[in-house]
Amino acid sequence: MREFAERTGVIGHAPPQRYLWTDAFAVCNFLALGETECAERLVEQVHAILGRHRADDTRSGWIGGMDALTAIEHPTRGGLRIGKPLEERAPDALLDAELEWERDGQYFHYLTRWMHALDQFSRNTGHADAGRWARELAQTAHRAFTYAPAPGAPLRMYWKMRIDLSAPLVTAMGQHDPLDGLITTLQLRAHRPAARVGHGPDLDVELREMAAIVAGTNLLSDDPLGIGGLLVDAYRLAQLLRVRPGDNPLLGLVTGAAANGLTRYLATQPFARPLENRLAFRELGLAIGLQAVTRLWTVLERDAASLDAQPTLRRALDQLVAQVPLARAITDTWCDVERSNDPQWRAHEDINAVMLATALVPSGYIELGESTSSGSSSQL
Structure with missing residues (x-):
């Protein structure tokens, strides 16, 4: 884990290289190893890098369009990029299934891993804001990824969304995404730190809707x-x-x-x-x-x-x-x-x-x- 931290710029002088899935596991590992400072630095870097548009994007700033002061308080409100090496597919480009694996965007199952990492960070350190960030990310992800194919039809989920969550990149549903969402929502709702009154959205609607999707998978x-x-x-x-x-x-x-x-x-x-x-x-x-x-x-x-x-x-x-x-x-x-x-x-x-x-x-x-x-x- 120390070599990973040095290689990807969590510590030392290498430029930070962030990838959401790997970083979610890494935060939990640092907590298990008693490296709380590394966990905190990694959380900060993920939000500062993957919470913003790419350097090669025509867009700039925070994904949710927030100003800097708002982003300090709500860094996950716009979601978080995957961190793939290639920029996301252009709106008018045809889907290349192989190339899509290397393109950026947002994945629901990566976001749930990060919610889990933030909640673990909050539980282990008493950092109440981290729990709220996880809840705000859960609310944002649920709104963006779930949809009804027709009026009154059961809800489904997109597998991959554009960086700004404006449209799907891959419309198929990840097999375990609803279950990840349901259990992570339960986990976030079960953790109500006493250190801060405002612990974020209650996630009642998200819990009910995710349970309904799981029932059909x-x-x-x-x-x-x-x-x-x-x-x-x-x-x-x-x-x-x-x-x-x-x-x-x-x-x-x-x-x-x-x-x-x-x-x-x-x-x-x-x-x-x-x-x-x-x-x-x-x-x-x-x-x-x-x-x-x-x-x-x-x-x-x-x-x-x-x-x-x-x-x-x-x-x-x-x-x-x-x-x-x-x-x-x-x-x-x-x-x-x-x-x-x-x-x-x-x-x-x-x-x-x-x-x-x-x-x-x-x-x-x-x-x-x-x-x-x-x-x-x-x-x-």
């Missing part, structure tokens, strides 16, 4: 990064529930989808493939999720009777616990690759290194601090 995925995300979401939800977590239908749905997806993924024998055909950060996402499984089991076993009354949830949990040793196998593999100075590793060095650090020391990312529940999570 299929969560099953055989992608290792997606499975890992489901496992972390399941553990976050279990931490947020205040009464009989084993009785919660959403928790059962998420855990079951993760167990079934992991079975499908392992059936493809992914770890028998040559390393050059594997992506470290995607496998490390699974390793991070597996780190949450034993913690999830511990939470659910506190009410063993409730868990035993749900045999489907019990079976899914048992399946997942049996695969926990995979986390060590994955991290050992990529630790060896990292030490070998492999060119493929270096091609994605920042995201690989930060997610490897998370897999090795996951507490900053997957463990939520103490907070006061708003009561809504027990109703889902």
